[in-house]
Amino acid sequence: MRNLTTLVLLSSLVVAGWISPSPLSAGSADVVVNEVFYLGDSTTDWVELRNGGTTTVDLSSWWICSRFSYRQLSTLPLLAGADLILAPGEILAVGTGIDLDANSADFGLYTSSTFSSAAAMVDFVQWGSGSGIGRSQVAATAGLWSQMGPGSFDFVPLAPAGQSLNLRLNGSGGLTLAEEFLNQPPTLGTPNTGAVATETTRVGDLKARW
Numbered sequence: 516m517r518n519l520t521t522l523v524l525l526s527s528l529v530v531a532g533w534i535s536p537s538p539l540s541a542g543s544a545d546v547v548v549n550e551v552f553y554l555g556d557s558t559t560d561w562v563e564l565r566n567g568g569t570t571t572v573d574l575s576s577w578w579i580c581s582r583f584s585y586r587q588l589s590t591l592p593l594l595a596g597a598d599l600i601l602a603p604g605e606i607l608a609v610g611t612g613i614d615l616d617a618n619s620a621d622f623g624l625y626t627s628s629t630f631s632s633a634a635a636m637v638d639f640v641q642w643g644s645g646s647g648i649g650r651s652q653v654a655a656t657a658g659l660w661s662q663m664g665p666g667s668f669d670f671v672p673l674a675p676a677g678q679s680l681n682l683r684l685n686g687s688g689g690l691t692l693a694e695e696f697l698n699q700p701p702t703l704g705t706p707n708t709g710a711v712a713t714e715t716t717r718v719g720d721l722k723a724r725w
């Protein structure tokens with residue numbers, strides 16, 4: 516019933532104008548934040564990006580932003596992958612160069628440094644709790660994150676010690692309308708492992724694409 520309830524709620528948000536489709540090109544829109552390790556510091560936190568689409572995407576001019584600190588991908592250490600050209604299905608990982616907040620933060624992927632622009636945002640996730648801690652309103656406008664009401668946004672619960680935030684699809688693979696996240700042991704540079712999130716095991720059913 517939760518899925519149905521969520522669907523009805525999100526549909527009402529679309530009608531209310533709180534969520535609108537992303538204007539990104541199909542190739543860019545298929546790149547997702549696949550995994551985030553945020554329990555370290557600016558030298559040990561990292562993020563995985565995955566191309567879930569069917570066309571190659573060049574990420575060399577793209578940016579990341581978390582709690583209003585930002586870096587261009589081309590300036591970051593490449594921890595997995597050959598370069599910032601992401602073929603279909605390929606995964607890369609970079610050190611964030613930002614100390615991602617372990618208790619409450621957002622993480623956004625952007626095609627430019629215009630972080631307040633929904634058109635520039637490719638993907639988004641946030642964890643913990645709070646309000647005004649990041650770009651959740653931009654993400655909601657971009658159709659990338661659930662807005663529960665005015666100023667109210669969803670969060671993935673915090674990862675236990677040593678674990679990372681993992682995107683796991685509740686389906687047969689590829690991008691789906693609703694995507695799920697789990698906190699699990701890290702799998703840097705390789706496809707995420709562990710049980711695909713289900714209604715009872717998931718910790719968030721947060722990102723949605725329309």
Ligand SMILES: [Ca+2]
Nearest residue numbers: 702705706707
């Ligand atoms: Ca992984």
